[in-house]
Amino acid sequence: WGICAASIYSNPPLVQELHAQDNAYTVTEMNPDGSRTVKLTTAITRSLAAKDDRRPLLGIMSAETTRIVSLTITEKGYCLNPATGELMVDNALIAHDLENTQNPKTALGLIVAALGQRKAKGMLPFTVLSCDNVPDNGKRARAAVIQMAEAMEKEKEHKELAAWIREEVAFPCTMVDRIVPAMTEESFADVQSYLGVEDKGAIVTEAYRQWVIEDHFTMGRPQWDKVDGAMFVSDVQPYEEMKLRMLNGSHSILAYLGYLAGYETIDACMQDERFVKVTRHYMNNEAAVTLEMPEPADFASYAEKLIERFTNPGLKHRTWQIAMDGSQKVPQRWLNAAGTLLAEEKAFTAIALGIGGWMHYVSGTDEQGNTIDVCDPMAEQLRAI
Secondary structure, three states: OOEEEEEOOOOHHHHHHHHHOOOOEEEEEEOOOOOEEEEEEOOEEEEEEOOOOOHHHHHHHHOOOOOEEEEOOOHHHHOEOOOOOOEOOOOHHHHHHHHOOOOOOOHHHHHHHHHHHHHHOOOOOOEEEEOOOOOOHHHHHHHHHHHHHHHHOOOHHHOOHHHHHHHHOOOOOEEEEOOOOOOOHHHHHHHHHHHOOOOOOOEEEEOOOEEEEEOOOOOOOOOHHHOOOEEEEOOOHHHHHHHHHHHHHHHHHHHHHHHHOOOOEHHHHOOOHHHHHHHHHHHHHHHHHHOOOOOOOOHHHHHHHHHHHHHOOOOOOEHHHHOOOHHHHHHHHHHHHHHHHHHOOOOOHHHHHHHHHHHHHHOOEOOOOOEOOOOOOOHHHHHHO
């Protein structure tokens, strides 16, 4: 097994830098006590910058040697209406792909085109493995790909493709739990200082890691469960809900309120006892009480572990980064839990506080009257409300 990594929208410089390093890069794991572990990663065998021409990537995806296509494209990359779950055919990129089926721009268009070529050649389909931090990510990917195939069926070569995908293609759900801040000039400089060499593909993260994967693949899979932190299960949803509500829900509360309070990073927020208090209250009294796990879970210990992870001074996880795309994240992180608590006539003060912080944040102006760079697909609509 090996990985072909592709960037389809941005970051050609990163791909060029990976090429210069034979696609190798380092992963620095920062521990709360200030110590670190550095690992050299060589799993990527090829990398592509496919922003301007998707056809080389399409050729790789269509090859019989490709058995899994994984996705990390964020919530908005699936181009599904958040309210209805239907494909947004009026999206400019989707509209382009429906007119240019053999040189698509979106991940959905690439997957449908590649699966269409494999079906035409009588090949087995690859597995579509979503690694995005969204609920039921495999189901969401399946819905988006099938709807895209149905929209493309006006083309002769795509006749009956949607039905074939529905019956033959595996879309396992996954849950990834690891805090990986976006790299900054400071973090790159820190890695270079520690290693004595420059690594333009470097990643700085925490030591903790968990990857829960639904065991459903069409062409086999690597033995990922041999790696500490990875596990195959029949149902990912309980683990996903626990992570979304406790970790991601807390992160969002800290991101919006922390940014408005003038804190640039999560660890800086956690130096303020008021933020520790509201985070602990939210996890124990508003998130954990709405969860159901397949086996007994120690939510209180998990909450304390999360507070320790958030406090890690080696992870400069910016509140602005976590606050991105809130319109896509708020429903699954807060509103489902709030709905459960409301039905049980229980209070959800921390969630309400978080929603208030989000509303203030997306207005585009902070407490001091400074402009906030709101990065959200609905930024204009939200600012106008």
